[in-house]
Amino acid sequence: MCGIAGVARRGSEVVSVDTLARMAAAIRHRGPDGYGFAVNGRVGLAHVRLSIVDLVTGAQPLANEDGRYIITYNGEVYNWRDLRRELEARGHVFRTLCDTEVLVHGYEEWGVSLLNRLNGQFAFAIHDRADDSVFLARDRFGVRPLFYSLQHGNLYFGSEIKALLASGEIEAAADPRGLDEVFTFWAARPPRTPFRDVSALEPGTYGRWRDGGLWLGRYYELDYPEAGEEHVDALQQLDALLCSGVDFRMRADVPVGGYLSGGLDSSITCALAARSSPYTLRTFSVTFDDPRFDESTYQKEVAAAVGSQHAIQPIDASAIAAAFPDVIRHAESPLVRTAPVPMYLLARLVRDAGVKVVLTGEGSDELFLGYDLFKEVAVRRFCLRRPQSTARGRLFDRLYPYLMQGNRGGEFWRRFFLNAGSMSDPLFSHLPRFQLTARIKDFYTDGFREALDGAIPLQELRSLLPVRFYGWSPLNRAAYLEMVTLLSPYLLSAQGDRMSMAHGVEGRYPFLDHRLFELASALPTGSRLRGLREKEILRRWASRVLPPRIGNRRKQPYRAPDAPSFFGAGAPAYVAEMLDPATISRIGVFSAPAVAGLVRRCRNGQAAGFRENQALVAILSTHLWYSEFLEQARTATPLDVRGADVLLHEAESASLMIA
Amino acid sequence: MNTTDTEIRSRIRSYITENFLYMRPDFALGDDDPLLERGIVDSMGVMEVLQFIEEEFGVQAADDEITEENLNSLDAITRFVSGKRSHSYAA
Numbered sequence: 001m002c003g004i005a006g007v008a009r010r011g012s013e014v015v016s017v018d019t020l021a022r023m024a025a026a027i028r029h030r031g032p033d034g035y036g037f038a039v040n041g042r043v044g045l046a047h048v049r050l051s052i053v054d055l056v057t058g059a060q061p062l063a064n065e066d067g068r069y070i071i072t073y074n075g076e077v078y079n080w081r082d083l084r085r086e087l088e089a090r091g092h093v094f095r096t097l098c099d100t101e102v103l104v105h106g107y108e109e110w111g112v113s114l115l116n117r118l119n120g121q122f123a124f125a126i127h128d129r130a131d132d133s134v135f136l137a138r139d140r141f142g143v144r145p146l147f148y149s150l151q152h153g154n155l156y157f158g159s160e161i162k163a164l165l166a167s168g169e170i171e172a173a174a175d176p177r178g179l180d181e182v183f184t185f186w187a188a189r190p191p192r193t194p195f196r197d198v199s200a201l202e203p204g205t206y207g208r209w210r211d212g213g214l215w216l217g218r219y220y221e222l223d224y225p226e227a228g229e230e231h232v233d234a235l236q237q238l239d240a241l242l243c244s245g246v247d248f249r250m251r252a253d254v255p256v257g258g259y260l261s262g263g264l265d266s267s268i269t270c271a272l273a274a275r276s277s278p279y280t281l282r283t284f285s286v287t288f289d290d291p292r293f294d295e296s297t298y299q300k301e302v303a304a305a306v307g308s309q310h311a312i313q314p315i316d317a318s319a320i321a322a323a324f325p326d327v328i329r330h331a332e333s334p335l336v337r338t339a340p341v342p343m344y345l346l347a348r349l350v351r352d353a354g355v356k357v358v359l360t361g362e363g364s365d366e367l368f369l370g371y372d373l374f375k376e377v378a379v380r381r382f383c384l385r386r387p388q389s390t391a392r393g394r395l396f397d398r399l400y401p402y403l404m405q406g407n408r409g410g411e412f413w414r415r416f417f418l419n420a421g422s423m424s425d426p427l428f429s430h431l432p433r434f435q436l437t438a439r440i441k442d443f444y445t446d447g448f449r450e451a452l453d454g455a456i457p458l459q460e461l462r463s464l465l466p467v468r469f470y471g472w473s474p475l476n477r478a479a480y481l482e483m484v485t486l487l488s489p490y491l492l493s494a495q496g497d498r499m500s501m502a503h504g505v506e507g508r509y510p511f512l513d514h515r516l517f518e519l520a521s522a523l524p525t526g527s528r529l530r531g532l533r534e535k536e537i538l539r540r541w542a543s544r545v546l547p548p549r550i551g552n553r554r555k556q557p558y559r560a561p562d563a564p565s566f567f568g569a570g571a572p573a574y575v576a577e578m579l580d581p582a583t584i585s586r587i588g589v590f591s592a593p594a595v596a597g598l599v600r601r602c603r604n605g606q607a608a609g610f611r612e613n614q615a616l617v618a619i620l621s622t623h624l625w626y627s628e629f630l631e632q633a634r635t636a637t638p639l640d641v642r643g644a645d646v647l648l649h650e651a652e653s654a655s656l657m658i659a
Numbered sequence: 660m661n662t663t664d665t666e667i668r669s670r671i672r673s674y675i676t677e678n679f680l681y682m683r684p685d686f687a688l689g690d691d692d693p694l695l696e697r698g699i700v701d702s703m704g705v706m707e708v709l710q711f712i713e714e715e716f717g718v719q720a721a722d723d724e725i726t727e728e729n730l731n732s733l734d735a736i737t738r739f740v741s742g743k744r745s746h747s748y749a750a
Contacts, residue, residue: 411726412702415695439698442682597681606678609703615682 003030010153015044036646075122142203142488153212262298265361429478
């Protein structure tokens, strides 16, 4: 796991290694173990390395036998040994023991179709020196990030946007539509980002740049070919893929640990990891002093059951507030939740424990319909078929018991869900969330509204849905929307990659093995959500490896303390500065009088609902984001080129070509 | 103490404007505007409104009275408060 960056120029101007050294420095946190550069005329590649596989010869950038193809790569390909054998049989000669080299030879052999052969999480760039083209690719579900910008035909790319900005050749500016998507979906939807002229390569796609043009293509499509009945072998297939998915992800030349929330998914990954680990498994959890969020009882129970050496990261409100600016710097986006902060602090604990790789349970809720949102869809549809029935509406009380105010006001909750939208709307499943999140827009200035020029994120999303979407069941439509609007753009980035890689820790996701996705998406929805029991088939399987209390435990949503964290006697000084009327007016996204009203209510402890909590987090994070990226123009000290592990340049690459 | 419906409505309007419409100063709140459907108050906010009227007007709402019929517009809340008060005075 690492960080990558690069530049490809349309004209004849060569790429300076100093430019690459600045870009690499901006993402050095992703790769503290080494770095390297490849400079070949008008194309330059940079790499910062987190050593996990082939600690001795795995440095990058790396070339194929004749020096024609040069790669900079971030990620893991778990089936690389099989691919290597196949490539060796076809005459390719390998010099290292790492998966990187499989990509470079595989691209040479198979071209774009290499991507369909890979099982892993990756983002990489390959420079083909024969025609000076650059090939960019990203894994199927967007575990690893890859951003790019095309400026007058020049291509800039990197694992993080800060690498692009560090080139000094891209102006940091806000994209109002990108911000508006954050305040609708929780994150901008790829390819859009909150930055103007900076795009995210979409999961499951690739790009090929040549002579100033960039052509994009898709190699993987999410699909839900739902079966009418559960196949008699389904449980066996699930068993095989869960075990294989974890075994694959335990492969590393360093110890692999596990995140343990205490819920079903991470308990499964940790139980399987403990079985296949050659060491005592290290597990890591966040605990909260607020009992509404804390799951430590379950975490201890699982840790004892799997025999792991367990460590905890306690989180309180002051920790949230203190780390929030760092989290925004790494997330590179405003946020509407503080939930990434505990993940950031947890990764620091993991790094300090000397562990570089952790397995997580992310992805299971999307595959096996674990989120309350899916039950909500089922209940809303059930209620809307007989809107006059009060008994049906009471199902919402069972669904969200923690939201009920001492059992008062249930009718209002029910009305909120039932009025959210029509069953004929393709976004039906997500309208309550999207509409609730969009209340942040009540705080916009008129000027910012005008800058949006009438763009409506929900309309755009509707217009981009694939035709096959309309052939899926309502729950599979919901699962798809969850994958494309939240999993990749938010959970795997702001709450995943960015938080762990901030500390040089690689997250691995057994549930996001594409073979498992394809198994789950072909199951009848009743095998995943039966009545209001989520992850039905997974629970059936989990009884083999987990204590019954964990295997049958109802999902607890992961939440963290929010708006109140930023007020009170111990509030950090930046909060007042970022919410100051002068700051608000200078940035111009949110209305100063409106924010003043919100701040007053927060200070008085009156902002108790989702609406105001998310607005406060959104406003504060937007101002931190502006300050960090648009106003300060922070520059990292360039990496010392003389200290590079690899420096491929024209002459060396040429000699490789001759050899 | 004899608060008129007009005064009750005015105090509730002020409360809702100050606490739920501070970010939308141009919003024209009609007496019969449905508070939830127009996105003025969310379901959590209804409980805040309830707490306000209980403290401000000294009325108590039973659980089965926390309904849209009683709480979903200025007019509805005014009727509810007024009715509770006259009921308690009559008693």
